[in-house]
Amino acid sequence: MDSNPKNNIISEVTNKDYEYGFVTDIETDFVPKGLNEDIIRLISKKKEEPEWLLEFRLKAFRHWQTLKQPNWAHLDLPEIDYQDIIYYAAPRKRQQKQSLDEVDPELLATFDKLGISLDEQKKLSGVAVDAVMDSTSVKTTFQETLSKHGVIFMSFSEAVKQHPDLVRKYLGKVVPYTDNFFAALNSSVFSDGSFCYIPKGVRCPLELSTYFRINAANTGQFERTLIVADEGAYVSYMEGCTAPQRDENQLHAAIVEIIAETDAEVKYSTVQNWYPGDKEGKGGVYNLVTKRGLCRGDRSKISWTQVETGSAITWKYPGCVLMGDHSVGEFYSVAVTNNYQQADTGTKMIHLGKNTRSTIISKGISAGHSQNGYRGLVRVAAKAENARNYSQCDSLLLGDKCGAHTWPYVECGNESSILEHEATTSKISEDQLFYCQQRGIPTEKAIGLIVNGYAKDVLNKLPMEFAVEAQKLLSITLEGSVG
């Protein structure tokens, strides 16, 4: 049976709190607190950016100043003092970091502790990792192997230097800085993230992965990821994240843009485990993220799989713009909220091309005093002949003090399209719990088992490395949620 390690993980999980709440003591380079054009110039200068990128940032900033923080989501998001945040923090560099020996051992130890080995020799699985701490990338592994295949995988800052034309060609094309308040903010101050380019006809030989870590206090994280799969290319990309346990809230406003050209396919998987705050709802990360993929070419495909267990507040709608004919968009999500966490998450599927298809499977799990909402938009444009969408939104409630909500929006402009929507709300039944207990399985383990079963359709979409992690997380997140 254990060809599939997904199955036993639950039994290994015992009483654990947030595991990643530690702080690394490392010398950090900060810019002064606050946000204005000088700060943006300073960030850009520190990153040794070309003029066009500084211009992009400044335009975004000027636009941002005209906007107000949105409040349409079902979230109790406090007014954030944007002048009270540090927008750039970087572990102080010791020269260039071409080889592992030159990376600060303290940083290596940090990522080791997080279970992310940056030592290629020690790595068994075929995953290339870009490790980002606060505002900069620490190390990207396996670059040599990848470059043999023409795959570009490096930190965003590095890509700006080495492949400025590619970055310039695609930056902001899927999520323009005018998209929304947080996208404008990110576009002004974004620090690091990953850049991937898979050339024509190449199937990326490794899973690509970026691991984001917030370390410094009073600092926002504004990463930016751009993935481009050229004609006929394929890549599977995974993103993970953690943050120290702090009493004050921290802001994370990221942008992810994906472009799939003709016949290309991108699989994007996230296990989001930012610090969720304590049991009374104190502290935690505000996770306000814009993620979008553009299926630009015919028969292209983008699929989002997310397991959301962390963050005090999550505001996130990874979507697909299905521009190419016969293009496919997928969204598979498990969002778990416990204690006082709040999540308003879902997707947007915009059908523009003919015969485009999209699938949405969302599983919300609410426990404690948390609020968990699915918000999704399916839009079929007038020219999108024979578009198809299937949406399934399930909510599972544990206890009677939490909330589950579903807001599906459908805008259909073409009569030949077929849109299906199914939704259920359920509770873990006493019968199920007793059945497990009668077989000797203690309550908490039983809940882990039942919840993982409930989320199975989504967990099965994750790459193996992530699935195991995700299953553990689901169980841990829900510990202490009943009784």
Place this chain on the structure above:
Amino acid sequence: MLLNIKNLHVSIGGKEILKGLNLGVNEGEVHAIMGPNGTGKSTLAAAITGREGYEITEGEIWYKGKNIVGMSPEDRANEGIFLSFQYPVEIPGVSIQNFMRTAVNSKREYQGLPPMSTMEFMKMMKEKQAMVEITEKLQNRFVNVGYSGGEKKKNEIFQMAMLEPSLAILDETDSGLDIDALRIVAHGVNQLHSAENAFVVITHYQRLLDYIVPDFVHVMYDGRIVKTGGKTLALELEEKGYEWIKEL
């Protein structure tokens, strides 16, 4: 004595269902509990296994020398009490294999043993599946999802075989079974039966007792055992129905 129930009173939501029940079961014995609907047979099973909502207002349940009233359901299970459910519940997305693996290892953890190795577990699954003639692969079947009545009951007996209980309670295991499934289920039970364990078979009809032969037959009525006898009592009940016991 393996199980000794003394003057058991059980209420559900303030309504008394068991009203002073006594029952003693020794290792190696098979006891049948019969009686009309609504006399408290399933309540007895729930009380022994520790189900929430079944309030024990008076009396004791002694099992292996311990009064288990107040013990959690999972601890009772891990002490060797097994219930074959009348209506096994569905758990979508959880394979029977994973479920059983979790159960077996929970028991081992309770006993202070390390988890069972994969090889050993697979071997055990195969053996026990054969016992109840389950031929399909269980890693792909979710617990009770899409099962027929017969399959569900076979699966209960399979789980029983996996967990090797000291005391097995079969709650209306024969309901919803065709004759072939009934034979398979009974055959499984008989193979598992030994001098070290005991079975309490709750049934409405004597049909099952043709296959699982009881040492004692108890008749329940209105929350008590009103008559105890040998195998022939079951036949008598079959013939005369339950009306006459109301007069007892």
